[in-house]
Amino acid sequence: AQSVSQHNHHVILSEAASLELGCNYSYGGTVNLFWYVQYPGQHLQLLLKYFSGDPLVKGIKGFEAEFIKSKFSFNLRKPSVQWSDTAEYFCAAAEGNNRLAFGKGNQVVVIP
Amino acid sequence: KAGVTQTPRYLIKTRGQQVTLSCSPISGHRSVSWYQQTPGQGLQFLFEYFSETQRNKGNFPGRFSGRQFSNSRSEMNVSTLELGDSALYLCASSLGSAGELFFGEGSRLTVL
Numbered sequence A: 001a002q003s004v005s006q007h008n009h010h011v012i013l014s015e016a017a018s019l020e021l022g023c024n025y026s027y028g029g030t031v032n033l034f035w036y037v038q039y040p041g042q043h044l045q046l047l048l049k050y051f052s053g054d055p056l057v058k059g060i061k062g063f064e065a066e067f068i069k070s071k072f073s074f075n076l077r078k079p080s081v082q083w084s085d086t087a088e089y090f091c092a093a094a095e096g097n098n099r100l101a102f103g104k105g106n107q108v109v110v111i112p
Numbered sequence B: 001k002a003g004v005t006q007t008p009r010y011l012i013k014t015r016g017q018q019v020t021l022s023c024s025p026i027s028g029h030r031s032v033s034w035y036q037q038t039p040g041q042g043l044q045f046l047f048e049y050f051s052e053t054q055r056n057k058g059n060f061p062g063r064f065s066g067r068q069f070s071n072s073r074s075e076m077n078v079s080t081l082e083l084g085d086s087a088l089y090l091c092a093s094s095l096g097s098a099g100e101l102f103f104g105e106g107s108r109l110t111v112l
Helices: none
Strands: A004-006 A008-015 A019-021 A023-025 A031-040 A045-050 A056-058 A065-070 A073-078 A086-096 A099-102 A105-111 B005-007 B011-013 B020-023 B031-038 B040-051 B053-056 B064-068 B074-078 B087-092 B107-111
Touching: A004 A086, A008 A019, A019 A105, A023 A031, A023 A086, A031 A065, A031 A073, A045 A056, A045 A065, A065 B074, A073 A086, A073 B053, A099 B031, A099 B040, B005 B087, B020 B087, B020 B107, B031 B074, B040 B064, B040 B074, B053 B064, B074 B087
Parallel strands: A008 A105, B011 B107
Antiparallel strands: A004 A023, A019 A073, A023 A073, A031 A045, A031 A086, A056 A065, A065 A073, A086 A099, A086 A105, B005 B020, B020 B074, B031 B040, B031 B087, B040 B053, B064 B074, B087 B107
């Protein structure tokens, strides 16, 4: 079964700082990868996805993620965060159809 | 376009009781998945239904069951509730099968 690990569960940073969240998955074959975000009081929503092709994918709100197959990684980045980026971020890998394996999440707090 | 709707939003049950949760997917979405979210285990896949058929099942005991109706609405049932079943139960719908999910706000179950 697929497993997904995320590091640095709690991240606190100031506005305009850069953000990078690590994600590693276990399955070595073809895999669809995702980052989902949950803003305070809101439901989980898709931030970005990787299916194939260009390993650098761009999502909403200035986020991007890089797929590195040799490292089994799919790290999320944003060059300059805003207070509104305060949220919990989840990395996920599709195990088949719509069965996703999620990481434990990163709680990100951006201080104005 | 209306999002994924889950009812009830909150409920309290006692051990040994059973509970039924309901999910209405986004119009046109035929896949409905269910996830359990707890602080300790994170997001865990319960099952997925597509066109009234269970297509995937997670590693949960048989007390957890679900079904999907012809209008794609889905229900999940938990029988003989245990304290450990206290969690946020999330429903997600999808147009395809690639893992791009649209989540509802969840049903928060507390078992006393």
